[in-house]
Amino acid sequence: MKLTFYGAAREVTGSMHMLEVNDQRILLDCGFYQGRRDETYARNLNFAFDPQSVDAVVLSHAHIDHSGNLPNLVKQGFGGAIWCTAATRNLCAYMLMDSGHILEKDVEYLNRKRRKAGEPLLEPIYTQDDAQRALESMMSVGLHRSFPVADGVTCTFFEAGHILGAAIVQLDIKEHSTGKAWRLVFSGDLGRTGSPILHNPERIPAADIVIMESTYGDKLHGDYASAGKRLRQVINETARRRGKVIIPAFAVGRTQELVYAMNQLDAAGDIPPHLPLFVDSPLAVNATDIFRMHPEEWNEEVKEFVEEGQRRSPFDYEYVEYVRSVRRSKQLNTLTEPAIIISASGMAENGRILHHLKNNIESPANTVLLVSFMAEHTLGRKIKDGVSPVRIFGEMYDVRAEVDSIDGYSAHGDQAELMAWAGAFDPERLEKVFLVHGEPEPMDVLAAKLRSELGLNVATPSRTNSFTF
Numbered sequence: 001m002k003l004t005f006y007g008a009a010r011e012v013t014g015s016m017h018m019l020e021v022n023d024q025r026i027l028l029d030c031g032f033y034q035g036r037r038d039e040t041y042a043r044n045l046n047f048a049f050d051p052q053s054v055d056a057v058v059l060s061h062a063h064i065d066h067s068g069n070l071p072n073l074v075k076q077g078f079g080g081a082i083w084c085t086a087a088t089r090n091l092c093a094y095m096l097m098d099s100g101h102i103l104e105k106d107v108e109y110l111n112r113k114r115r116k117a118g119e120p121l122l123e124p125i126y127t128q129d130d131a132q133r134a135l136e137s138m139m140s141v142g143l144h145r146s147f148p149v150a151d152g153v154t155c156t157f158f159e160a161g162h163i164l165g166a167a168i169v170q171l172d173i174k175e176h177s178t179g180k181a182w183r184l185v186f187s188g189d190l191g192r193t194g195s196p197i198l199h200n201p202e203r204i205p206a207a208d209i210v211i212m213e214s215t216y217g218d219k220l221h222g223d224y225a226s227a228g229k230r231l232r233q234v235i236n237e238t239a240r241r242r243g244k245v246i247i248p249a250f251a252v253g254r255t256q257e258l259v260y261a262m263n264q265l266d267a268a269g270d271i272p273p274h275l276p277l278f279v280d281s282p283l284a285v286n287a288t289d290i291f292r293m294h295p296e297e298w299n300e301e302v303k304e305f306v307e308e309g310q311r312r313s314p315f316d317y318e319y320v321e322y323v324r325s326v327r328r329s330k331q332l333n334t335l336t337e338p339a340i341i342i343s344a345s346g347m348a349e350n351g352r353i354l355h356h357l358k359n360n361i362e363s364p365a366n367t368v369l370l371v372s373f374m375a376e377h378t379l380g381r382k383i384k385d386g387v388s389p390v391r392i393f394g395e396m397y398d399v400r401a402e403v404d405s406i407d408g409y410s411a412h413g414d415q416a417e418l419m420a421w422a423g424a425f426d427p428e429r430l431e432k433v434f435l436v437h438g439e440p441e442p443m444d445v446l447a448a449k450l451r452s453e454l455g456l457n458v459a460t461p462s463r464t465n466s467f468t469f
Contacts, residue, residue, distance in 0.1 A: 001175055001182060003209070004466040006048050007031060008437040011463075012215060012375050013065040015437060018049065019184065022176050024150040025049075027057045028169060028186050028211070032068030032099070034349065036377050044069055045125050048464055052077035056149045059084040059138075060188025061166035062091035062252060068099055071130035074137060083149055085157055086140040087165025087294050091252055093135055094286040100128035102350060143167065152176055161191025161201040162411050163253035164290065164297050170204060182469070186211040189437065190413040190421055196224055196257050197291075197314060199299050201413065203424035208431050209469070212422060214438030215373065215412045217446025227408025228261055232270050234369055234404050235262075239272050239338040243365030246401070248353045248380055250346035250372055251284035253411050256291050258342055258371065260302070260314040261409070267309050267317070278332055280323040280352050281344040288315050288322065333359045346372035348380035357383075358392045362400045370405040373412070376439070418446060423454055432467075433458045 001021040007014030007029075014033030019026045033043045051073045059067055059082055070082060070092075084092070103124040111121045141147050146156045152174040157167035169186040185207040193200050222230075238245045249255045259279065265271045279285060292313055295303075302314050311317060323329050329352055332341060343353040357379075360366045374381035382390050388399035413421065422433065433456050435443050440460075447458045459467070 001173065001469045002466055003434070003469075005434070005436065005461040005463060007033060007463065008065070009461050009463040009465065010438070010440050010443060012373065012437055012439060014043070015060070015066045016069075017186070017211060017436065019171070021173055022150070022152045024055045024153065025053055026150055026153060026171070027054050029060055029066045029188070030057055030070045030073050031066040032064050034065060034347065034375055034378065041125070044072065047073070047076065050077075052079070054078050054080060056080045057082040058149060058155055058169050058171070059088060060169055060186065061160065061163055062088045062095055063163065063189070063250070064095060064099060066188070067092055067096065071096055071100060071126040071134040074134045075126050075130045080137070081149075082134065082138045083147070083155060084138060084140055085165040085167050086142065087290065087297060088167070089135070089138045089140045090290045090293065091165060091287060092138065094283055094290070095252065096131040096134055097128050098283045100124075100126055100131040104128065146172075158202040158204065159199050160188050161195055161198050162189040163191075164198070164294060166191065168202060168204065170207075182209065183207045184209045184211070187213050187421070189213050189215070189411070190418065191411055192221070192413050193417055194224060195299065195411075196260055197298055197302050199297070201421060203421055205424060206426045206429050208429060210422070210425065210430065210433045212418070212433055212435055213412070214418065214435040214443040214446045216410065216414045217418060217435070217438055217442035219407070219414055219442065220416055221410050221414040222406075222408035224408055227406050228264070230406050230408070231261055232265055234367055235265070235271050235275070235340065238365070238367040238402070239275060241365040242338055243363065243367060244335065244338065244360055245340045245367045245369050246353075246356050246360050247340065247342045247369045247371060248346055248348040248357075249284075249342050249344065251281050251344040252287045254346060254372055254409060255279060255281065255284040255342055255344070256288055256315055257409055257411070259288070259320060262320070262340065263311060263314060263317045264305065266319065267311070272338070275319060275338060275340065277320045277340045277342070278323055279320065279342050280329050280332060280356070281342070282324050284342070284344055285322040285324055291315060329355070332356070346380070347374050347378040348383065349378050354392055358397060360401060361390070361397050364400050364402070366401040368401050368403050370403070371409045373410065415446060415449070419449060419453070422450055422456065427455060430456060434467075435460045
């Protein structure tokens with residue numbers, strides 16, 4: 001049995017890990033790499049393995065850094081099944097089509113410039129048609145139901161608590177050449193205990209090999225109550241300045257948590273009455289529809305809030321408007337009254353958020369509120385690090401707006417929660433832990449803590465590193 005790490009290896013994006021056993025190749029996630037633009041295009045376009053050689057894909061969840069390169073995998077010859085939960089497939093139906101549309105439009109824009117400069121034209125990494133073909137390959141299975149994914153390999157999904165449909169992947173493996181049985185557990189992205197909307201991550205008692213995320217391996221999050229208080233404070237302070245709160249947020253998960261938080265603040269009378277909230281992201285609007293479709297994923301607190309507050313759902317109240325059309329989105333640029341605008345992308349790298357930042361970042365009355373993880377080299381990371389001016393659509397803008405951040409809404413478990421999850425495994429059985437999905441510093445801090453406190457054998461593989469068992 002062999003494991004090779006092709007992405008999210010000493011970095012956060014591009015989750016992609018290959019299991020080879022019984023002459024079969026199973027890919028765990030097939031995510032988009034996000035970073036410097038030139039490197040991003042080349043790396044996402046070209047796989048470090050032959051897609052035709054992959055027999056099956058097991059997808060932990062729908063976030064683009066985990067699912068986003070599936071259409072390219074199919075485009076380049078992958079013909080197997082893509083296994084995931086039902087909610088993950090429903091979300092991917094919007095997310096992958098949206099990604100294909102963005103890639104097509106980006107290449108159209110770049111090719112206009114390249115044509116004028118006499119440079120070779122580019123092809124999109126994939127198109128909406130490729131995304132549709134990937135969706136046709138998706139097979140959905142519920143939690144706790146075991147199913148075969150390859151010869152000698154059975155998969156079971158468990159609750160990850162990260163976003164709607166996110167799953168911990170358990171693979172029970174019978175290796176034909178040796179007769180040995182293995183259990184491999186892939187955490188995917190682990191959510192937090194006490195999430196505002198979702199159930200807690202499940203803990204798995206036994207495994208031989210664990211592939212585990214480490215995004216916040218060196219940090220402790222603030223609690224949700226503190227995050228709500230800070231959100232209230234930022235909104236009220238900005239409203240007093242007659243300004244707008246501009247929030248880059250991931251369309252899936254973070255946006256819905258924020259709307260629910262503001263629904264609670266409005267119900268309690270803790271923010272100004274009649275303060276409009278605009279969710280300006282077609283993908284976020286569609287994703288919220290999927291959240292409404294899956295009330296079984298909501299925890300008891302959410303159900304009680306809806307029933308007791310007589311609200312239609314966690315994501316709907318009188319002053320929230322979901323913006324679909326470009327025309328309506330442009331109208332938000334002319335707002336003169338206080339407002340809240342949530343828009344994608346979460347790292348402020350593309351999408352409608354760029355227009356809102358361009359139009360609002362130079363006004364001291366406004367606040368740019370950062371509530372998502374910002375990978376290195378992204379616009380969101382530059383704003384968070386205090387860079388000014390910043391480049392938006394090729395032009396430089398001074399950052400005069402207030403910049404604030406709240407980490408309490410993170411959908412990733414913090415150091416204590418990751419340690420508790422890892423500590424649930426039987427240490428006598430657990431042979432190896434591989435840390436992935438983390439920048440080097442938090443990953444190394446978590447690795448040292450897992451070794452010293454739990455006595456675990458921990459590796460932090462780099463990209464293309466392989467391990468044979």
